[in-house]
Amino acid sequence: MFHLPPLTPPYKRRGNKCHELIFMEFNAIYVLVAREFKKFIRERSRLVSAIARPLLWLFLVGAGMSRLVSPDAGMPYTQFIFPGILGMTILFSSVFSSISIIWDKEFGFFREILAAPVSRMSIVIGKGLSGTVVSTIQAAIVLMLFPVLGLRLGPLQIVEVLIISIALSFCISTFGILLATFYESYESFSVIMNFIIMPMFFLSGAMYPVKLLPKPLAVAAQLNPLTYGIDALKNVIFPVEEGPMSADFGLVTDMAVILILSFAFVVISARLFERKK
Amino acid sequence: MPIIRVENLVKSYGSLTAVDGISFEVEEGTIFGFLGPNGAGKTTTINVLCTLISATSGKAFINGYDCLKEPSRVRKSIGIVFQDTTLDKDLTAYENLVFHAYLYGVKKSEIKGRVHDALNFVQLYERKDDLVKKYSGGMKRRLEVARGLIHQPRVLFLDEPTLGLDPQSRANLWGVITEMPKKHNVTIFMTTHYMEEAEVCDKIAIIDNGKIIAEGSPEELKKTVGGDVISLRTRDNEWSAGEIRKMFGIDSVEKDGELYLTTGRGDSCIPELIRGLGDNVLSVKLQRPTINDVFLKLTGKAIRDEDVSGMSNIKEEVRAYRRRH
Known part of the structure; x- marks a missing residue:
């Protein structure tokens, strides 16, 4: 048998087969992450400030505040805020990474991405994973401080913390993408920082236990995705399981909320990236 | 296809x-x-x-x-x-x-x-x-x-x-x-x-x-704008205009001391024109119509006369529309 050449020109065949389509989507996700990673490594100042911020909070705010916290609360205050500081590292770096979409819109690069023959879902996942990679790296660096604070973590706990960090980073990154779909220029950045990111941080149980908050604030905290991430970290990191400073929810609840929210953020953002009217 | x-x-x-x-x-x-x-x-x-x-x-x-x-x-x-x-x-x-x-x-x-x-x-x-x-x-x-x-x-x-x-x-x-x-x-x-x-x-x-x-x-x-325009300076515009009418049957227009005539094929006209007018001709210029002339003829305005504020109004309107929907 002779192998007959295809009758349709090659360009007509391109992308028709299922595995080729999947290959294209993976390629797109990969290259979005690779771009973010490359820029992350290139911008030293971003890495330095990303590491400096948690250090300031831990050692300046944490050390100062620890004087106000009763020693019989269950643990030193600097230990209490450690999961919150990890959460903060993830919050800021994930949101920064996703908010860069607004920059890309401003400088036009986002049109290059939107004009590509890949599904909007892959674009959201790719951007979400970009934030996940850079945030998890930064969280891992901050995590290495645990012995300094007198915490004792075994290898299993460290792996658990990293897994939670990955899930939380993805959740916050996709949340950031959703935010970015509503803004067109970087002037809106300070609005996002002051009215969304800072309240999210303060109402996440990072600085004070959610169970001690007054009712309206506690409700707000329970609507905050970051709360569940930090709570999951508390569940793993804290040696005590009871007392005012212990975790507020179960680890399973925390992870379930994070995963469901991530899924919702991805689906909604992908819908919003569809063609404009 | x-x-x-x-x-x-x-x-x-x-x-x-x-x-x-x-x-x-x-x-x-x-x-x-x-x-x-x-x-x-x-x-x-x-x-x-x-x-x-x-x-x-x-x-x-x-x-x-x-x-x-x-x-x-x-x-x-x-x-x-x-x-x-x-x-x-x-x-x-x-x-x-x-x-x-x-x-x-x-x-x-x-x-x-x-x-x-x-x-x-x-x-x-x-x-x-x-x-x-x-x-x-x-x-x-x-x-x-x-x-x-x-x-x-x-x-x-x-x-x-x-x-x-x-x-x-x-x-x-x-x-x-x-x-x-x-x-x-x-x-x-x-x-x-x-x-x-x-x-x-x-x-x-x-x-x-x-x-x-x-x-x-x-x-x-x-071609839709009517062909090439030849402008020439001569020693005696009146006499030349008459000669041109005799040669091509076209009326030429005098403006600022120059004669303008519109013709289908300007490049092949010029040699004949010079032969006919002899050393009366001082200079000849051929102007071909541009796409801008086409636009000018069709719309009555030059294409570069862009109303910048009008343009940004349209962009604004599109943006406002997107915000509403």
């Missing part, structure tokens, strides 16, 4: 109709010029064809695929050079092209070769490892053209490719663009409001207020 087919395309934003029922076809391997003043609907049309926005009604096909129903296939068939730069300035030229190759699903084994070829084609290979933020405007535009070719599209869209470039970069870019149909087997769809640039097109459509008001090759369009 034409590579691009548009039928009765309409795009409206509330009460504003940006594109008002246009139809046209573009043959494969040609350069098609879409001309019109700012705000005429050029970019809106491009955005519909590139599947970036939806249409209100009508049909559009590229490479046999429906722009409104098969966006992914259309996107694979086209390359786009947007009006504004869409490069990542913090990456190198090389990285920008590799990024694009991955995004368009180019096979890994082919990426390197294609990126090298594209960079060579636009003469940026030596600067491939520079960050794009160090590039000049002309280099950026050339890099974007190179990027548009990486995934071997059937059609390359160029939206105002020379806008804001200095004359040298413009000429350079034109060299690149006119070479493309043959070298890369690609059809060019370009918009411009620089009428003189439209001369290189095989076919032109002129759009104004969302409607196509003229279509044809540059030569055909220029």
Whole structure:
């Protein structure tokens, strides 16, 4: 048998087969992450400030505040805020990474991405994973401080913390993408920082236990995705399981909320990236 | 079969109709010029064809695929050079092209070769490892053209490719663009409001207020304005005008001491004219109609008379419409 050449020109065949389509989507996700990673490594100042911020909070705010916290609360205050500081590292770096979409819109690069023959879902996942990679790296660096604070973590706990960090980073990154779909220029950045990111941080149980908050604030905290991430970290990191400073929810609840929210953020953002009217 | 087919395309934003029922076809391997003043609907049309926005009604096909129903296939068939730069300035030229190759699903084994070829084609290979933020405007535009070719599209869209470039970069870019149909087997769809640039097109459509008001090759369009204008200075205008009437049967007009006559084929008229008028002729000038004259005749205004505030109003209105919906 002779192998007959295809009758349709090659360009007509391109992308028709299922595995080729999947290959294209993976390629797109990969290259979005690779771009973010490359820029992350290139911008030293971003890495330095990303590491400096948690250090300031831990050692300046944490050390100062620890004087106000009763020693019989269950643990030193600097230990209490450690999961919150990890959460903060993830919050800021994930949101920064996703908010860069607004920059890309401003400088036009986002049109290059939107004009590509890949599904909007892959674009959201790719951007979400970009934030996940850079945030998890930064969280891992901050995590290495645990012995300094007198915490004792075994290898299993460290792996658990990293897994939670990955899930939380993805959740916050996709949340950031959703935010970015509503803004067109970087002037809106300070609005996002002051009215969304800072309240999210303060109402996440990072600085004070959610169970001690007054009712309206506690409700707000329970609507905050970051709360569940930090709570999951508390569940793993804290040696005590009871007392005012212990975790507020179960680890399973925390992870379930994070995963469901991530899924919702991805689906909604992908819908919003569809063609404009 | 034409590579691009548009039928009765309409795009409206509330009460504003940006594109008002246009139809046209573009043959494969040609350069098609879409001309019109700012705000005429050029970019809106491009955005519909590139599947970036939806249409209100009508049909559009590229490479046999429906722009409104098969966006992914259309996107694979086209390359786009947007009006504004869409490069990542913090990456190198090389990285920008590799990024694009991955995004368009180019096979890994082919990426390197294609990126090298594209960079060579636009003469940026030596600067491939520079960050794009160090590039000049002309280099950026050339890099974007190179990027548009990486995934071997059937059609390359160029939206105002020379806008804001200095004359040298413009000429350079034109060299690149006119070479493309043959070298890369690609059809060019370009918009411009620089009428003189439209001369290189095989076919032109002129759009104004969302409607196509003229279509044809540059030569055909220029014929519609009535031919070439010869202006001459003579020792005796009155006598010369009479001679010209005798020779060609055309009345010439005297203005500022010069005689103007309009004729179909100016270049073949001149020798006869000089033979007839002898050493009465002091100087002869031949003016051929430009595409701008075509536009002027059709709309009564020059194409460059762009009302900037009017333009930003349209953009504002589109933005407001998007916010509401």
